[in-house]
Structures are given as C-alpha cells and as structure tokens.
Amino acid sequence: MLAAARIHVPRAFRPATANSPSAFRQSQRAFLATQAESWTPGKSVHGYTVLEARHIKELELDAIRLKHDKTGAEHLHIARDDSNNVFGVGFATPPENSAGVPHILEHTTLCGSRSYPVRDPFFKMLNRSMATFMNAYTASDYTYYPFSTTNPVDYKNLRNVYMDAAFFPHLRELDFKQEGWRLEHENPTDKTSPIVFKGIVYNEMKGQMADAGYLYWSKVQQYMFPGTTYANNSGGDPASITDLTHEELVHFHKTHYHPSNAKFYTYGNFPLEESLAFINTKLQEFSPITPPVAEKAVKPFDSPRRVALTCPVDPMASPDKQVKMSVSFLTNKATDTFDGFGLRILSDLLTDGHASPMYKALIESNLGSEYSANTGYDSSTFVSSLSIGVQGMKQDNIAQVEETIMKVLQQVKEEGVDPKRIEAIVHQMELGQKHKTSFFGMSLMQGLSSGWFNGCNPVDLLELNKNIERLKSEIAAGPFFQNLISKYLLSNPHKLVFTMTPSPDYGAEVAANETARLMGKTSVLTNADKEAIYEQGQALLKNQEQVEDVSCLPTLKVEDIAKKTKTYALEHSAVNSVPVQWRPTSTNGITYFRGISVIPGLTPELKQYLPLFTDSLTSLGTHKRAMSEIDDDIRLYTGGIRVSPFLSTNHSSIDSTEEGVSFSSYCLDRNQEHMYDLLGSLVRETNFDNVDKLRTLIQGNASALSNSVADSGHTFARTNAGSQLTPAGNASELYGGMTQVQFMNALSQKEDLSEVSQRLKEIAALAIKRSSLRLALTCGEDQIPRNHDITSQFVSRLDASPMGSVPQSAFVPSFKDSFFPLPYGINFTAMCLRGVPYTHEDGAKLQILGSLMSNLYLHREIREKNGAYGGGAGYSPTGGLFSFYSYRDPSPQKTLATYKESVCWVLDRPSFTDQELAEAKLSIFQRMDAPISAAEEGMIVFTEGITDEMRQTRREQLLRVTSEDVKDVASRYLMNQPSSHCILGEKDQK
Numbered sequence: 001m002l003a004a005a006r007i008h009v010p011r012a013f014r015p016a017t018a019n020s021p022s023a024f025r026q027s028q029r030a031f032l033a034t035q036a037e038s039w040t041p042g043k044s045v046h047g048y049t050v051l052e053a054r055h056i057k058e059l060e061l062d063a064i065r066l067k068h069d070k071t072g073a074e075h076l077h078i079a080r081d082d083s084n085n086v087f088g089v090g091f092a093t094p095p096e097n098s099a100g101v102p103h104i105l106e107h108t109t110l111c112g113s114r115s116y117p118v119r120d121p122f123f124k125m126l127n128r129s130m131a132t133f134m135n136a137y138t139a140s141d142y143t144y145y146p147f148s149t150t151n152p153v154d155y156k157n158l159r160n161v162y163m164d165a166a167f168f169p170h171l172r173e174l175d176f177k178q179e180g181w182r183l184e185h186e187n188p189t190d191k192t193s194p195i196v197f198k199g200i201v202y203n204e205m206k207g208q209m210a211d212a213g214y215l216y217w218s219k220v221q222q223y224m225f226p227g228t229t230y231a232n233n234s235g236g237d238p239a240s241i242t243d244l245t246h247e248e249l250v251h252f253h254k255t256h257y258h259p260s261n262a263k264f265y266t267y268g269n270f271p272l273e274e275s276l277a278f279i280n281t282k283l284q285e286f287s288p289i290t291p292p293v294a295e296k297a298v299k300p301f302d303s304p305r306r307v308a309l310t311c312p313v314d315p316m317a318s319p320d321k322q323v324k325m326s327v328s329f330l331t332n333k334a335t336d337t338f339d340g341f342g343l344r345i346l347s348d349l350l351t352d353g354h355a356s357p358m359y360k361a362l363i364e365s366n367l368g369s370e371y372s373a374n375t376g377y378d379s380s381t382f383v384s385s386l387s388i389g390v391q392g393m394k395q396d397n398i399a400q401v402e403e404t405i406m407k408v409l410q411q412v413k414e415e416g417v418d419p420k421r422i423e424a425i426v427h428q429m430e431l432g433q434k435h436k437t438s439f440f441g442m443s444l445m446q447g448l449s450s451g452w453f454n455g456c457n458p459v460d461l462l463e464l465n466k467n468i469e470r471l472k473s474e475i476a477a478g479p480f481f482q483n484l485i486s487k488y489l490l491s492n493p494h495k496l497v498f499t500m501t502p503s504p505d506y507g508a509e510v511a512a513n514e515t516a517r518l519m520g521k522t523s524v525l526t527n528a529d530k531e532a533i534y535e536q537g538q539a540l541l542k543n544q545e546q547v548e549d550v551s552c553l554p555t556l557k558v559e560d561i562a563k564k565t566k567t568y569a570l571e572h573s574a575v576n577s578v579p580v581q582w583r584p585t586s587t588n589g590i591t592y593f594r595g596i597s598v599i600p601g602l603t604p605e606l607k608q609y610l611p612l613f614t615d616s617l618t619s620l621g622t623h624k625r626a627m628s629e630i631d632d633d634i635r636l637y638t639g640g641i642r643v644s645p646f647l648s649t650n651h652s653s654i655d656s657t658e659e660g661v662s663f664s665s666y667c668l669d670r671n672q673e674h675m676y677d678l679l680g681s682l683v684r685e686t687n688f689d690n691v692d693k694l695r696t697l698i699q700g701n702a703s704a705l706s707n708s709v710a711d712s713g714h715t716f717a718r719t720n721a722g723s724q725l726t727p728a729g730n731a732s733e734l735y736g737g738m739t740q741v742q743f744m745n746a747l748s749q750k751e752d753l754s755e756v757s758q759r760l761k762e763i764a765a766l767a768i769k770r771s772s773l774r775l776a777l778t779c780g781e782d783q784i785p786r787n788h789d790i791t792s793q794f795v796s797r798l799d800a801s802p803m804g805s806v807p808q809s810a811f812v813p814s815f816k817d818s819f820f821p822l823p824y825g826i827n828f829t830a831m832c833l834r835g836v837p838y839t840h841e842d843g844a845k846l847q848i849l850g851s852l853m854s855n856l857y858l859h860r861e862i863r864e865k866n867g868a869y870g871g872g873a874g875y876s877p878t879g880g881l882f883s884f885y886s887y888r889d890p891s892p893q894k895t896l897a898t899y900k901e902s903v904c905w906v907l908d909r910p911s912f913t914d915q916e917l918a919e920a921k922l923s924i925f926q927r928m929d930a931p932i933s934a935a936e937e938g939m940i941v942f943t944e945g946i947t948d949e950m951r952q953t954r955r956e957q958l959l960r961v962t963s964e965d966v967k968d969v970a971s972r973y974l975m976n977q978p979s980s981h982c983i984l985g986e987k988d989q990k
Contacts, residue, residue: 047280071259078267085268086441088146094229094294099244100236103138104180111175114168127919128555142453157554188537204869207888210824211710213373229294261291267441296382304495310503322502326372326389330494334454341467347377355628368393369699392703424635434588438931568937576795583778592778592935594664597768607734614643622685637674649728651838654880655811676794688760702748713828714887720982722832724814771803776942818982827892827985831884844957845969846875851920906970912963
C-alpha cells in the first residue's frame with residue numbers, strides 16, 4: 001500500500017503507427033469486432049447507461065464509458081484480448097490537512113468488512129489467490145484499490161472482497177489505532193514502560209519523510225499550491241498524523257467512499273456485462289449524494305516566490321554538495337490535454353538524455369550531480385506544473401543554477417529544438433506502443449487516473465495519435481515548443497524557486513518535535529486515561545493474537561494450480577562459434593536482443609568497479625562520437641540500450657557463480673542494423689579517458705545510490721546480511737549493496753580520476769569477448785534469417801582472443817553482524833542463513849516455510865504488533881539464501897529477536913493445516929505463474945541455465961510439500977544455525 005504516489009503516463013502506451021498485422025493484432029481485431037457492436041451510446045444495461053464506445057486503433061482496444069443510473073458512479077471498461085484482467089475502484093479523496101486521513105483510511109478499510117468480518121482480509125487474500133497484482137494506493141487527490149488476475153474465479157473472488165472493503169468496511173477503532181496512530185506503552189504488557197507513539201502509517205510516513213527525494217517533492221508541492229488540497233500531504237505528515245481522530249476517519253469514509261464519488265475501471269477479456277450486473281447489485285443499496293468539493297485550482301502568483309528550507313545531512317555524500325534546488329512553473333489545467341501533451345514532450349526535450357540542453361548545462365557542467373526529484377512535467381494535480389532543478393550541488397551555486405535554467409530556456413526559445421530529437425521522441429512513442437508489457441492494463445489505469453479524477457474524459461486520453469497529428473501540424477505552422485516556453489515558462493509569474501540545504505540539526509529538531517507532541521499529549525493524561533491506554537494496548541494485543549475463522553473468505557485451491565509448468569519453444573544455434581538462443585514468436589514487429597559475457601576471475605577491487613564500467617558504456621561516448629550524438633541515435637532507432645553487471649548462482653551449487661556483463665536492447669524490425677551498430681560501437685570503442693563525462697557519471701551514480709537507501713533500506717540490509725554467506729551474496733554486495741554506495745561516494749570525492757579510468761580499461765580488456773559470449777534473440781519467425789546475418793556481423797567485430805581461465809578457490813562462508821548509522825528516524829533490518837541450490841529438494845520446502853512464517857507469524861508480530869510498515873521471510877530459490885527482513889521498523893532489536901522466535905514458533909506447532917499449506921503454495925505459484933512479456937520468454941534458461949525439466953521438477957516438489965517437510969527444514973537449516981544480520985538505522989543497535 002503506497003503513500004502519496006505520483007503517477008505519470010508511462011511510455012508503454014503512447015501511440016504507434018501501423019505495421020503489417022501480427023498474429024496478436026489479428027486475434028485482437030477478431031475479439032474487438034464482437035465488442036464494438038454491443039455497446040452503443042444510450043444503451044441501458046444492468047442499471048448503467050452507455051455514454052460512449054470508441055475503438056482506439058493505435059492501442060488495439062475498445063474503450064466503453066458508462067454511468068450508473070442511480071448513483072452516478074462512473075465506469076471505464078477497456079475491452080482487449082488480454083487474459084490479465086484488471087479491476088479497480090477509486091474515490092476522489094482530496095485531503096483538508098496533512099493528518100493523512102486518505103492514507104490511513106486506505107489501510108483501515110482493508111481490516112475487515114460486512115461480508116468478510118476478519119481482521120485483515122486483504123492480506124489473507126494475498127495467499128488465497130493467484131492474483132498477478134493486489135494493492136491499494138493513495139495519490140495526491142484520489143485513492144485506488146486495484147487488482148489483476150488471469151483466473152475468472154479468482155477475479156470474482158477478489159472483486160467481492162475489494163467491493164465489500166471499499167463500501168462496507170468495519171472501520172473499528174482498534175484497527176484505526178493499529179494502522180494509523182496510537183498512544184501505547186513501549187512494552188504493552190508493562191505499565192511502567194514509557195508511553196510512546198505507535199502505528200503502521202505513522203512509522204511508514206516517518207520513513208517516507210526521511211527519503212530526501214520524497215521530502216523535497218512534497219514540500220515543493222506544498223508551496224507551489226498554497227490554499228489548495230495539494231498543499232496538504234495526502235500520505236500524512238507525522239507531525240500532523242497524531243491529530244487525527246477515529247471519528248474524523250469514519251466521517252471521511254462516509255462522505256468520500258460513496259458510489260457518487262467513485263470511478264470503476266475494468267480491463268481485459270472477461271465479459272463486461274457480468275461485472276456491471278454484480279457491481280449494480282452492490283450500488284443499489286446507496287442513494288445519490290453530492291460529494292464534497294475541494295479547492296484544487298491555485299490562485300496564480302502575482303510574482304515569483306522563493307522558499308528555502310532545511311533537510312537532513314546525508315552521511316554518505318560529500319558534505320559540501322548536498323543542496324537541492326529547482327525552479328517550478330504552473331502550467332496547464334488537466335483538461336487542456338493537448339497543451340499537456342506538448343509540455344510533456346517539451347520536458348523530455350529539455351531534460352532527457354545526454355543531448356538535452358538542461359543536462360549539458362546543469363549536469364555535465366557539474367553544477368549538480370543529478371536532477372532534483374521533482375524535475376519534469378507533473379500532471380498529478382488539477383493544474384499541472386513543470387520543474388527543472390538539481391541536487392548534489394554547492395551552496396555557492398544556487399544563484400548560478402537558477403540563472404542557468406532561465407538562460408537555457410531563453411536560448412531554446414530563440415534557437416528552437418533540433419528536429420532529430422523530436423523525431424526520436426515520436427519514435428519512442430511508436431516503439432513503446434508496440435512493446436507490450438504483461439501489465440499493460442494496470443499501467444493504463446495508473447496513467448489515466450489523475451486526468452480522469454481531474455475532469456478529463458479518459459477515452460480522450462487514450463487517443464494519442466490525434467495529438468501526434470496535431471503536433472506535426474503545429475510544428476509545421478510555427479514555433480510550437482518556443483511558444484510553450486514563452487507562455488508557460490518565461491512569461492509566467494507563477495514561478496517557485498525552492499531550495500533545501502542540509503542542516504546537522506535537522507534530525508534533532510524532528511525528534512524534538514516528536515518529543516514535544518508526545519509530552520503535550522501525555523502530560524495531560526489522568527490516571528484513568530493512562531489505565532485506558534493500558535487496557536487499549538491489551539485489547540489490541542488480544543485482537544492481534546486472536547485465532548480467527550477465515551472460512552468466510554473465498555479461496556482458490558491447490559487443485560487450481562496448473563500441474564505443468566509453462567514452456568516456450570526455443571531454438572539454439574551458433575553464430576561465428578557464439579551460442580545463440582532463439583525464441584520465435586509474435587512480437588508486434590520488434591526484435592529483442594540480449595547478450596551475456598562471462599568474466600572469470602575478477603578481483604574484489606575490480607568487482608566494485610563493474611557497475612561503473614557497465615554504466616560507462618552508455619555514458620562516456622566513444623573516441624569517434626560524443627555521447628550526445630550516440631544518445632540521439634539510441635532514441636531514434638532503439639528502445640534503449642541497457643548494460644549491467646551479470647550474476648548467476650549455479651543451479652546445482654550455491655558456492656559456484658557466473659559473473660560478467662549483461663547487455664540488451666530492442667528495436668523495430670526495420671532498425672535492426674542500427675541497433676547492432678550502436679551496440680557494437682559502445683562495447684568496442686567507449687572512451688574511458690573522457691574524465692569529464694566520467695566525473696559526471698560518478699557523481700550522478702553516487703547521488704542516486706545514496707537517495708535510494710531511504711526507500712529500499714530493507715533490500716540493502718538483506719544484501720549486506722547475505723554478503724559473506726555465498727559467492728553470489730558477496731558479489732551482490734559489491735555490485736549494489738552498501739559497500740557499493742560507500743565506494744561510489746568515495747570515488748565522487750576524488751579529484752584525479754586517472755586510476756579509475758585505468759581500472760575501467762582493465763575490465764574492458766576482459767569483457768565482451770567472443771569466447772565468453774552467449775546471445776538470446778526474440779523475434780518473429782520471418783526475422784530469424786535477417787537477425788542471423790546481422791548478428792554474425794556484430795560478433796565478427798568483437799575480440800576473438802580466448803577467455804582467460806582462472807581456477808576458483810573454494811568459498812568459505814563467514815558470518816557477521818553490521819550496522820549502518822543513517823538519519824532516518826526509523827530502521828531497516830535483515831537476517832540471512834545459508835540454504836541449498838535450486839535443484840536440491842529442500843529448496844521447495846524452504847520456500848513454503850518462508851511463506852508460512854511471513855503470513856502466519858511475522859506479519860502479525862512485526863507489522864501489527866511492532867508497527868513496522870512491513871516485514872517477513874523468504875527463500876531465494878536461485879540464490880540459496882533464507883532471509884528475514886523488516887521495513888521502516890521502530891524497534892530493530894525486537895525484530896531481530898522475533899526472527900529467532902519465529903523458528904521456535906514453527907517447531908512448537910503440532911502441524912500446519914492443509915489450508916495453511918495451500919495458501920503458502922498459492923502465494924508462491926502466484927509469482928511463479930505471473931504473466932511475462934514476450935521478451936522474457938525463455939530467459940531463465942538463458943540466464944540461469946535452469947531447464948524446463950528442472951522447473952517442472954521444482955513445481956512438483958512445491959506441490960507435494962507437507963507439514964512434516966516444513967518443520968524438518970526449519971530444524972535443520974534455521975534452528976541454532978549461524979546467521980548474519982544487518983541494521984540500517986538511526987542509532988547504533990549492535
């Protein structure tokens with residue numbers, strides 16, 4: 001469940017031009033032909049009136065918009081021949097303050113309802129379903145409850161639970177206290193322990209506000225939209241959350257979670273009429289109301305404003321380069337969709353890529369290490385905004401950055417935009433549209449929601465080819481983008497210059513504020529009040545410990561899990577002695593390419609440089625061409641080129657790995673030669689002596705890594721905890737753990753980069769040789785001969801020297817505990833133990849064990865009782881590590897003890913029931929059987945060497961795991977076994 005999500009239109013559903021119809025398109029048209037005839041405007045069906053039905057050619061779908069006759073609820077259905085069906089119900093929830101009522105209500109509605117009177121039906125349904133997605137999220141002015149699944153029975157089950165939760169929740173006070181905030185003794189069973197603030201959302205938002213990017217974005221929004229709902233934090237500011245009452249929460253639900261304020265979204269190939277009939281039966285209980293109206297339109301500034309605030313110091317970054325600054329402009333209303341379309345493209349033209357003028361002026365010049373978190377076009381509000389800024393800058397450069405931004409805008413207005421860059425963006429739209437992901441329907445919903453809730457016709461938002469054609473006409477008629485710059489940026493008095501400067505006192509001030517608020521509430525408590533707080537704590541503990549009858553919840557059964565693993569027809573050949581895996585399939589006219597080059601014997605020092613090396617290949621340019629030129633061609637001819645470290649654990653030994661470089665791209669079939677030429681030039685000719693670009697890259701990477709820790713601390717903690725247990729764990733820490741964060745920040749402070757360049761050259765001499773290379777291509781059957789010929793040319797230009805042979809020494813695991821002090825006011829923890837390889841029969845048992853521990857014990861102890869935002873256990877089937885984790889955790893030492901107690905809990909139980917085992921298996925197969933895109937078909941064979949036979953064996957092992965099996969592996973692998981743990985947090989917890 002996400003807080004204050006910012007949602008933008010993904011590239012994945014921007015428009016396409018017509019190519020020869022693929023098999024998918026032919027089947028899609030046949031499906032749609034039966035849809036369009038059935039839905040004529042004015043038609044009445046199951047209590048709804050059809051407002052319009054429109055075929056969207058560029059997206060190959062039919063959009064049907066309806067309105068519920070009795071309540072006025074809106075419904076958008078996207079008919080498309082896609083088995084991954086989506087259901088969502090959302091409500092306009094603009095907040096009146098920053099107490100977080102929309103966010104806390106989002107949590108509390110999922111804690112039991114009229115037809116499902118159990119404590120947390122949402123979390124329990126996670127394990128009774130084969131859903132491909134289940135969540136809820138709170139955006140700036142609306143809240144959505146979506147799910148997706150390919151199973152018709154599952155779809156109906158989840159729809160029943162979601163509808164009942166949204167419209168008929170219990171909203172019990174105890175649930176509000178648990179999910180939102182409460183006063184409670186630090187130890188609920190000890191009256192002498194201090195009374196403190198607790199609550200899941202309270203701790204979640206403490207962590208969220210410690211995320212420098214989120215903090216910056218939320219404060220810009222507050223000062224950019226004064227006097228409107230957007231000046232409030234919909235997720236909740238911890239300083240205000242403790243003012244929210246249960247009565248206010250219940251009232252907000254009554255006035256906002258009503259069909260008259262609702263928007264329903266359905267997508268896929270399940271029948272619309274059945275959904276309408278079901279929803280109508282639920283909505284008939286309601287009478288229409290007039291929903292509350294919030295102030296969304298900000299009064300435009302008479303003149304530019306300046307705001308300067310403080311933020312936490314980042315202990316990992318250079319102390320003199322931690323200032324954040326941006327210039328923001330109020331732009332168009334949501335309903336001005338074409339201006340919004342143009343401004344989004346203008347934002348890309350100004351800021352996106354090495355060739356963009358703002359990148360050159362702000363990032364390449366080293367005025368800042370990377371763009372500020374709010375940079376870009378933001379359409380998540382009723383009146384949109386466009387911001388440009390940097391972070392990782394010096395205090396002395398604030399005025400220069402503002403001056404540079406305005407100077408670049410003036411320059412672009414006068415000189416115009418390179419037509420080639422516009423063409424590249426249009427190409428990305430075309431390619432992005434053809435590149436269908438497995439979660440197209442969910443992405444579509446997220447992209448439409450903000451505009452829909454702010455007065456746009458969502459069907460208009462789908463018709464993107466109209467905007468493309470109009471854009472071409474506008475550009476042909478005059479200086480289109482220059483006019484946008486003049487209107488919205490250069491001549492706009494509603495301009496905010498926002499600066500955040502790190503203060504060493506920031507954390508202490510936040511803590512002092514919390515202490516003062518706590519004292520303000522506890523100092524007035526009578527003895528009777530304190531007794532009530534103690535009794536409430538006992539009642540909450542009793543509620544959390546209660547063994548519930550969950551038979552009222554619908555569920556799939558183990559019998560609903562497919563017995564056979566899904567396989568894909570693969571072909572294998574060699575091109576100039578390089579092994580190639582072919583996946584011939586319908587790809588909508590796209591070729592997908594992936595290569596892996598194994599590098600044996602990299603030293604630990606060079607391993608730390610490997611992420612920088614892979615980023616260098618797409619950042620430094622070559623000896624012949626600047627990266628800005630190459631970047632333009634990448635955008636003009638491909639869907640991007642990605643290079644990253646490659647790491648794979650052997651399927652039969654967790655002490656054996658493959659390491660190296662992975663590189664991939666995709667393109668329209670007509671651009672295959674361009675794609676391979678670009679790939680070839682980057683892997684052969686990158687200029688590692690380009691120290692100016694190298695410095696820019698290092699500083700940007702250091703800043704991005706540091707900023708990612710606050711949001712993904714549990715991942716960093718888990719990676720570090722497992723770093724000494726297996727070779728892959730060790731490499732993961734060097735490539736992307738806290739070790740890499742510290743290493744990259746140390747490099748960012750180096751003046752002389754000659755040694756860094758030399759290390760990159762050493763890796764280049766070892767990487768991407770023919771002898772160490774294997775390739776995978778996914779394309780249409782008719783494109784295999786052409787791809788074969790072009791691939792042959794690509795391979796022939798690579799280094800033909802033999803791959804070095806370095807004997808691997810035996811790996812000896814070691815166990816350590818780590819602590820990283822970070823100014824978050826909240827903690828992340830992890831503990832890891834060694835397991836077994838993929839082909840070992842105990843791996844399946846450990847996977848089931850992790851699911852049982854998370855769902856039946858750790859969720860209750862870490863989240864419900866302890867107030868952490870999340871926590872659990874899991875087993876990596878390919879990595880071979882069993883890990884525990886917690887996320888935004890107020891009590892890390894208590895959580896570490898809980899990890900160990902969970903093993904005793906398993907062993908002390910007489911057994912697990914058939915239903916508990918079934919739910920654990922469903923939760924695992926839910927992930928295993930989730931839809932994948934064509935580009936990912938067969939990739940597990942290519943990357944991990946895991947064959948269809950191995951996957952089928954694993955499937956059968958999972959299906960037959962018993963309660964005795966689970967207790968056996970818990971005893972042998974977890975009880976009294978050596979482990980490592982890691983804490984990222986506020987103070988030393990060792």
